[in-house]
Structure formats: structure tokens, C-alpha cells
Amino acid sequence: MASPTRHPTPAAPTALDAPTAVPTRHRVAVFVRDGLLPIELGIVHRLFGMARTPAGDPLYEVVTCSHTPGEVRTDADFPIVVEHGPEALATADTVVVPASHAQEQPELDGTLDPRTAEALARIRPGTRIASICTGAFVLAAAGLLDGRRATTHWIAAERFARLFPRVELDADVLYVDEGDILTSAGVASGTDLCLHLVRRDHGTAVANEVARRTVVPPHRDGGQAQFIRRPVPEPQLATTTKARAWALAHLHEPLALRDLAEQESMSVRTFTRRFREETGLSPLQWLNRQRIELARQLLEDTDHSVDQVAEKAGFGTAVSLRQHLQSALGVSPTSYRRTFRTTLDGPTKASTP
Incomplete structure (x- = not known):
């Protein structure tokens, strides 16, 4: 199967469309196999299913499919019944591959069932593909991760690296976004991945509302470390x-490392070490990410000028904000606002699917 590319962004609706325009639902197909973890399937259905427009219209349609319709074993004491076969993959805008705990998994030996x-050959070019936990082994065995960054559950990381040397494995992070291919770490990081996709598609306001309704943290950045047990001296x-x-x-204020360390009555050196142990990031990386997140919220939720957003988010100048947003998201502040203000103001402004 050829490596997929992203869908082009559709043209923005016009004001004439506003009275009757209904957003096209993005179709998510979850491809499950025997040994499925029910929680991973539930995460995808629940989080995408909760994403709505201000008018209450669903933004996603989620379907479950397997090798063949019918009963699929899980790692619990109950099966699930799947109505769709692999043909559902041909209609998907996003395909999600959860993990399997079945003993017979050829991909765990580096080959593909x-x-x-x-089934994967049915996926259309341009379809976004994501994995949860050791579902990354399927994508790697299919050659979809060659030359790309990826992650998986830390327990399986050594095996993954040995089997797939052409993949740039980052075993410490919660998820990796390579644009059209995304991978996530163990089980609960599927929540972070799905919220990230909702945020990427429809903005912070929609993703935060999904998080509130499901009572989960609204944002854990992909670079946040997995909770891996390490010796503590x-x-x-x-x-x-x-x-x-x-x-x-x-x-909104200039913050120095010394200012942060003083809040904990630590030396700068001790504070920096503890901070990285707890977050997986340096204090400066963490600050920049929090400021970017605040800037995104201000661009979506307020009419502040770009200069005002830059000041309130702590970037100081519009130039600095533009540089950081471009580096993190690949868009300018103006483009970001034009894309995502639709979540508050209705479909009279540009939106992404």
C-alpha cells in the first residue's frame, strides 16, 4: 500500500451558505482484531462521538470494522460483535488501529497477517492513519512508518526497535504526529491522541468541551513523557x-528560570532536573507550549488583535508569536484564527474537516 498523504482542506463556506450549511461529518473507521482491548475501542467512539458543533451536530461518524463481520474476541471475558468488514476502510477519512493482546500476532514478529x-490495501490515498499502543506494530509491518518518527507502549519499545530499524522510535512520548500518520503509547494515551486530532481538526474550544464532558485532562502534549518506572536514587x-x-x-510576564525555581525554594539546577523528571520537558519547552496553548485559545475565543494576543500570551511581539506558532503548528496567527473561529461563530468562516 502506498504511503498516504493528507486530504486537501476544502474551500471555506460562504456567507450565503450559512443558514443551511451543515458540516460534513469526518468518517473514522476503527479496525479491530481478535484480542482487542475494549477500552481502546471505547476511547475512540466516545471522544470522537462527543465532538459537536455549537448547534449540536456531530462532527464525526465512527464505525468499527474487522477482517470479517461478526464476533471479535477481546482480552476480557466478553466478545464484541462487529457489523462491518474491511470494506469500511475504503470509506474512511481517518483509520484507527488499536492494539491486540491475542497470542497469534504476526506483526509482533515483524510480518503482517x-x-x-x-484490509489495509483498501485504504484510500490521503486517508489519515493512527494507532493506539502496540497497534503501531501493524503500521510498521505494513511499511507505513519507514523513515518516520513513531512511538508505542514503552514495554514493547525494545522489540519494536529491533524489528523495525527503519522507524525512528521515540519510546518516551505519549504520541507522535507525523501529519498523515500518528502513533500513540499505551492505552490511555489513546485519549490524548484522539483529543489531539479533534483539536487539530476543529480547534481548542471543541476539544476542551469533549474533555470536559468525558472528565479527562483537556491537553497533555504529545511530547509529555510516558510514565515509565526508572530507578530513583x-x-x-x-x-x-x-x-x-x-x-x-x-x-503574560517575562519569566526567568530563576523565578520558577524560587517558587519551590530550589536551586536552578535542582529545579531543572526535577522539572524534567516530572514533565519530560525543560522549563523553557514547557513554558513555550503553555503560551502557544493560551495564544490558541485567545485567537479562537476573543477579538484581540494579534499584537494583543502576543502580549497576553507572553510572547511580547506579534513577530515572536508568529514564529512560535509557525514552528509549532505550521500556520500564522491570522490563518489559525480564520480556520478555528468557526467553532464559536458558526460556519460562515473557514473550517477544516
């Missing part, structure tokens, strides 16, 4: 929680 290969009683809370309340 012929039935899975046949001494009790880690002190944390950087207070400093982070203080920083979030002062993002």
Missing part, C-alpha cells in the same frame, strides 16, 4: 507543581 495486509519529596501553577497565572 495477509488478511490485515488485504533518593526519595523525590519535592515537586514543581507549585511553580507550574504560578507560571500559568503569570504567562
Whole structure:
């Protein structure tokens, strides 16, 4: 199967369309196999299913498919019944491949089940493909991850790296977004991945509402570290929680590393080490990401000028904001606002599917 590319962004609706325009629902197909973890299937259906327009219209349609319609074993004491076969993959805008805990998984030995290969061959060029947990083994065995960054559950990382040396594995992060191919770590990181996709498609306001309704954290960046047990040389009683809370309340101000360390009464060196242990990021990386997130919310939710957004988010100047947003998201502040203000103002402005 040829490596997929992204769908082109459709033309923006015009004001004449506004009274009757209904957003086209993005079709998500979840491809499940024997040994499925029910929680991973539930995550996809629940989070995409909760994404709505301000008028309450669903933004996604989610279908489940398998090698053949019928009963699919799970890793629990109950099966699920799947109505759709692999033909559903040919109609999908996004395909999600969860993990399987079945013993007979050829991809765990670096090869692809012929039935899975046949199913994946139905996916149209331009379809976005994502995996949860060890579902990444399927994508790697299909050659979809060659030359790309990817992640998987940390327990399986050593095996993955050995089997697929052409993949740039990052075993520490929650998820990796390579545009048309995305991979996530173990189980719960599927929540982070789905919210990230909703945020990417429809903006922060929609993703945050989904998170509120499902009572999960609205945003854990993909670069956040997996919770991997590592030897701890001494009790880690002190944390950087207070400093982070203080920083979030002062993002509009110039913040030095010394200012953050003082909130925890630590030396800069100790604070930096503890901060990275707890977040997987340096303090500067974390600050930039929080400021980008605040800037996104301001661009979506307010009529502030780009200069005002830059000041309130702590970037100081519009030039600095533009550079950081372009680096993080690949768009300018004006383009971002034009795309995502639709989540509040209705479909009279440009939107992505």
C-alpha cells in the first residue's frame, strides 16, 4: 500500500451558505482484531462521538470494522460483535488501529497477517492513519512508518526497535504526529491522541468541551513523557507543581528560570532536573507550549488583535508569536484564527474537516 498523504482542506463556506450549511461529518473507521482491548475501542467512539458543533451536530461518524463481520474476541471475558468488514476502510477519512493482546500476532514478529495486509490495501490515498499502543506494530509491518518518527507502549519499545530499524522510535512520548500518520503509547494515551486530532481538526474550544464532558485532562502534549518506572536514587519529596501553577497565572510576564525555581525554594539546577523528571520537558519547552496553548485559545475565543494576543500570551511581539506558532503548528496567527473561529461563530468562516 502506498504511503498516504493528507486530504486537501476544502474551500471555506460562504456567507450565503450559512443558514443551511451543515458540516460534513469526518468518517473514522476503527479496525479491530481478535484480542482487542475494549477500552481502546471505547476511547475512540466516545471522544470522537462527543465532538459537536455549537448547534449540536456531530462532527464525526465512527464505525468499527474487522477482517470479517461478526464476533471479535477481546482480552476480557466478553466478545464484541462487529457489523462491518474491511470494506469500511475504503470509506474512511481517518483509520484507527488499536492494539491486540491475542497470542497469534504476526506483526509482533515483524510480518503482517495477509488478511490485515488485504484490509489495509483498501485504504484510500490521503486517508489519515493512527494507532493506539502496540497497534503501531501493524503500521510498521505494513511499511507505513519507514523513515518516520513513531512511538508505542514503552514495554514493547525494545522489540519494536529491533524489528523495525527503519522507524525512528521515540519510546518516551505519549504520541507522535507525523501529519498523515500518528502513533500513540499505551492505552490511555489513546485519549490524548484522539483529543489531539479533534483539536487539530476543529480547534481548542471543541476539544476542551469533549474533555470536559468525558472528565479527562483537556491537553497533555504529545511530547509529555510516558510514565515509565526508572530507578530513583533518593526519595523525590519535592515537586514543581507549585511553580507550574504560578507560571500559568503569570504567562503574560517575562519569566526567568530563576523565578520558577524560587517558587519551590530550589536551586536552578535542582529545579531543572526535577522539572524534567516530572514533565519530560525543560522549563523553557514547557513554558513555550503553555503560551502557544493560551495564544490558541485567545485567537479562537476573543477579538484581540494579534499584537494583543502576543502580549497576553507572553510572547511580547506579534513577530515572536508568529514564529512560535509557525514552528509549532505550521500556520500564522491570522490563518489559525480564520480556520478555528468557526467553532464559536458558526460556519460562515473557514473550517477544516
